Amino acid sequence: METANNNLTMEFTITAGDFSTAGKAASEVKRILGQIGFPPAIIRRVAVATYEAEMNIVIHSFGGKITLFITPRKINILCEDNGPGIADIDLAMQEGFSTAPDKIRELGFGAGMGLPNIKRCSDEFKIYSEVGKGTKLEISIKLVE
Amino acid sequence: MQLNQLKELLKCEVLTNEDKLDIEVKQICAAELMSNVLTCIGTNTLLITGLNNMQVIRTAEMSDIPAVIFIQGRKPNAEVIKLAQDKGIVILVTEYSLFTSCGILYASGLRCGLDGNC
Ligand SMILES: Nc1ncnc2c1ncn2[C@@H]1O[C@H](COP(=O)(O)OP(=O)(O)OP(=O)(O)O)[C@@H](O)[C@H]1O
Ligand SMILES: [Mg+2]
Numbered sequence A: 001m002e003t004a005n006n007n008l009t010m011e012f013t014i015t016a017g018d019f020s021t022a023g024k025a026a027s028e029v030k031r032i033l034g035q036i037g038f039p040p041a042i043i044r045r046v047a048v049a050t051y052e053a054e055m056n057i058v059i060h061s062f063g064g065k066i067t068l069f070i071t072p073r074k075i076n077i078l079c080e081d082n083g084p085g086i087a088d089i090d091l092a093m094q095e096g097f098s099t100a101p102d103k104i105r106e107l108g109f110g111a112g113m114g115l116p117n118i119k120r121c122s123d124e125f126k127i128y129s130e131v132g133k134g135t136k137l138e139i140s141i142k143l144v145e
Numbered sequence B: 001m002q003l004n005q006l007k008e009l010l011k012c013e014v015l016t017n018e019d020k021l022d023i024e025v026k027q028i029c030a031a032e033l034m035s036n037v038l039t040c041i042g043t044n045t046l047l048i049t050g051l052n053n054m055q056v057i058r059t060a061e062m063s064d065i066p067a068v069i070f071i072q073g074r075k076p077n078a079e080v081i082k083l084a085q086d087k088g089i090v091i092l093v094t095e096y097s098l099f100t101s102c103g104i105l106y107a108s109g110l111r112c113g114l115d116g117n118c
Helices: A024-034 A040-060 A114-121 B003-009 B054-062 B078-087 B099-106
Strands: A001-003 A009-015 A062-069 A074-081 A124-130 A134-141 B026-031 B046-051 B067-070 B089-095
Touching: A009 A040, A024 A040, A024 B026, A024 B054, A040 A062, A040 A074, A040 A114, A040 A134, A040 B054, A040 B078, A114 A124, A114 A134, B003 B089, B003 B099, B026 B099, B046 B054, B046 B099, B054 B067, B054 B078, B078 B089
Parallel strands: B026 B046, B046 B067, B067 B089
Antiparallel strands: A001 A009, A009 A062, A062 A074, A074 A134, A124 A134
């Protein structure tokens, strides 16, 4: 955890395929935002977006990291993974599109709603992906108008 | 209604945070898909589900869902119970099926937390 000029940065490593620790990063983010005293509605949006992104890294990627940046004006969540990347981003963003296998569906995931959910929770949302390289999400939630 | 009353209606066993049965229940979300639950933005919404894994508790945590009802006596494992206990989430287990549970709750006046996007 680093703090400088009222900014706070935290980084979490996300392990692919580990369902017993999946959600720990989002949980930690939620706890810290609660401690700082942000409004519950803001915390919930950050927590849901972070959790969906974290689950996507656990389920669909080879692993990655999530970095939380808190500034006086907004909360940014940067999610980066090490591949395999998404071939068709427009398709992946469609509600209902999922490549999750049956054993993931049995756990309660694979509705194809995670990415649209993240977008809905964000004030700004950007997704970049390159097959063979990885996927990057930039999520931003405003603290002031 | 109070969680206490819901517990009686569904003849639930309480596995965690028994001191929190005075919570006011406003709506119910019945789902197997966690992303579906995560779109629900209402407060004091309970989750009733056929799943009983860690992600159910994580999903409840992120969505500020204060209590989770597991159906057909599907008690979760110790790891799941511990996480719920630590996060202050009440776990209730009913012997009723999903359909019957929802029917009882609907008849008692509770409504869905997902209809009309809350
Ligand atoms: N980090 C990622 N790396 C590779 N592919 C991804 C990644 N995130 C999403 N995808 C692809 O985009 C699809 C849609 O993602 P989305 O989160 O919307 O749905 P889902 O994860 O399949 O299901 P849900 O989120 O509802 O549980 C995924 O099925 C997967 O094919
Ligand atoms: Mg997803």
